Amino acid sequence: MGRINKEKKREYDKEYRLKNKEKIKEGGKQYYLKNKERITIRVAKWQEENKEARKEYLRQYYLINKEIIKKAANKNRLARPVIDRWAAQTIRTHRTSGCVVNFSKERLIEIAIKNDCCQLCGIKLNFFKSDHSHHVDDVTLDRMNNEKILNENNVLILCWLCNMTKGIRTMEQFYNYCKMIAKKDFSVYEKS
Ligand SMILES: [Zn+2]
Secondary structure (H helix, E strand, C coil), rough: CHHHHHHHHHHHHHHHHHHHHHHHHHHHHHHHHHHHHHHHHHHHHHHHCCCHHHHHHHHHHHHHHHHHHHHHHHHHHHHHHHHHHHHHHHHHHHHHHHCCCCHHHHHHHHHHCCCCCCCCCCCECEECCCCCCCCCCEEEEEECCCCCEHHHHHHHEEEEEHHHHHCCCCCHHHHHHHHHHHHHHHHHHHHC
């Protein structure tokens, strides 16, 4: 009797999920939006606590599904525009490192296209990276003051070299750094 009831319930639940797929999805999305910061912190904490187990799980998963993953990755790589890939990857890496990103991939693409020159040095940015090495003009996203919560008004679109030069400094620290350099006497390097 108990077993049959359990099966019935499982069947019913399955049907319910199928019928209300969109509703459930929307509910989940709303929940995530409301609890974004809390969830990000919890996930980061969980990942930190289960680092080794997770690594092993991902390794096993990759080994078992190697061919499928490779095929899918290749298909994705070829089908998606480069800037789309850059934006998705940028958001993903920031989230993985524990940041909350308060703009969509589409919005980031818009921001990047609007600032097609580095916001510090003005060099024309390269959105068409073809290999894995870094180029000075590669487009990058900079967290102005190393905030953990990223909004449109606390990020800059910089070339890779400027981003590296600024490093972990806040904008204020970077400005003072530049002023300090400017005061030094490097006239020997000045071209006439
Ligand atoms: Zn630059």
